Amino acid sequence: MSITLAAGDTLQGVSGTASAITYTIHGDAINAGADAFQVLAQGQIPSSISAVYTVPALTSAIIKTIHLANPTGSDATVSLTVNGTGNAHVILPPVTIAAGTWAVYADDGWRFYSTSGAVMGVGPAGPTGPPSLPTESINFVIDGGGSPIGTGIKGDIVIDFPCTIVAAMLLADQSGSIVIDIWKQVYASYPPLVAQSICASALPTLSSALKEKDTTLTGWTTAISAGDTLRYNVNSAVTLTRVLVSLKITRV
Numbered sequence: 001m002s003i004t005l006a007a008g009d010t011l012q013g014v015s016g017t018a019s020a021i022t023y024t025i026h027g028d029a030i031n032a033g034a035d036a037f038q039v040l041a042q043g044q045i046p047s048s049i050s051a052v053y054t055v056p057a058l059t060s061a062i063i064k065t066i067h068l069a070n071p072t073g074s075d076a077t078v079s080l081t082v083n084g085t086g087n088a089h090v091i092l093p094p095v096t097i098a099a100g101t102w103a104v105y106a107d108d109g110w111r112f113y114s115t116s117g118a119v120m121g122v123g124p125a126g127p128t129g130p131p132s133l134p135t136e137s138i139n140f141v142i143d144g145g146g147s148p149i150g151t152g153i154k155g156d157i158v159i160d161f162p163c164t165i166v167a168a169m170l171l172a173d174q175s176g177s178i179v180i181d182i183w184k185q186v187y188a189s190y191p192p193l194v195a196q197s198i199c200a201s202a203l204p205t206l207s208s209a210l211k212e213k214d215t216t217l218t219g220w221t222t223a224i225s226a227g228d229t230l231r232y233n234v235n236s237a238v239t240l241t242r243v244l245v246s247l248k249i250t251r252v
Contacts, residue, residue, distance in 0.1 A: 002027070002107070003063040003091065004137045004246040005082070006171050006211040010051040011041075011063070012081045012089075018047035020076035021097060025053055027063040033146075033173045033242055037064070045078055049085050058210070060171040060244065062139070069102035091135060135166065138247040140232050142180070149178065149237040156191070156231045165222040167215040167248035168204050176239030180204045182247075183231040184221065192231040198222070203235065204245060224249070 005011070015021045025040045040061060041053035045068075055061045070076050076099075080092040092110065097103055100115040112120045142154045170178070181203050183192035200219025206212050224230075232245060 002137055002139065003082070004139060004169060004171070004244065005055045005061045005063065006169065006213070007055050007057050007059050009055045009083055011053040012049055012085065013045040013052045014049040014079055015045040015047055016077035017074065019044040020070055020072045020074070021045040021078045022069050022071065023052055024067040025063055026065045027061055029059055029061050031059045064106070066105040067102065068097060070097040070099055073099050075099055135248050135250055138249055140245045142232065142234065142243045142245065144241040146241055149234060149240050149243065151234045151236060154232045154234055156229050159224050159228050159230065160226060162226050162252045163224050163249040164252055165217065165220065165224065165247050165249050167213060168217065169211070169213045169246040169248065170204050170206050171211050171244040171246065172206055172240050173242040174240065175208060175210045176206060177208055178206045178237040178240050178243055179235040180245060181233045181235055183233065184224065185229050186225065187227045187229065190229055192229055194233070206240070
């Protein structure tokens with residue numbers, strides 16, 4: 001799954017050995033409706049927690065891949081967080097990348113590679129197997145095709161794995177207002193209806209704003225079962241022509 005960041009959000013990193021781990025981050029930078037796939041950041045992880053990538057103003061970013069390589073002759077530890085240093089912000093817990101090896105994060109999570117380029121079944125010098133990404137994203141784009149977004153049903157997606165929603169984020173193409181409801185239904189009872197809203201009274205909302213993130217989810221039905229359908233409905237909208245709805249989830 002991709003990692004979605006809003007303007008001003010930071011991806012932070014720290015290594016047990018300064019400049020031992022190099023990083024390259026690829027993804028989409030979205031600005032004023034234009035979406036460009038590019039190298040978002042590249043460098044070396046410092047030995048004290050620091051920002052390795054900060055999303056520019058008026059821009060949102062969708063990180064597609066993160067490459068971490070250890071070209072030195074000694075093993076080195078590394079960890080990554082988003083917008084903070086506490087456990088709630090960790091996207092890669094401390095792991096050891098052996099000398100001459102590397103790790104890659106992509107749609108299927110983290111993979112660790114040996115010096116010969118083979119995928120390792122057991123993580124190097126420490127954890128058993130490659131660590132899974134604690135938080136992933138379910139993304140849905142509501143696009144007015146250059147015109148203001150109208151109200152009503154905007155589409156459905158099927159979730160193929162059980163998970164728990166831990167946060168909801170909205171990223172818009174410009175400052176504006178929108179209220180979105182999300183309905184959930186099992187396959188046998190498709191389609192979802194307003195009575196199956198998972199948002200209670202805490203609907204994802206922008207009010208004359210460019211972005212919004214809700215980690216409290218008051219009253220939400222956060223559990224999703226494999227095969228559930230999510231339906232996205234716009235209750236109201238002003239000005240906006242494009243909005244990304246990103247649900248942060250953990251697999252169960």
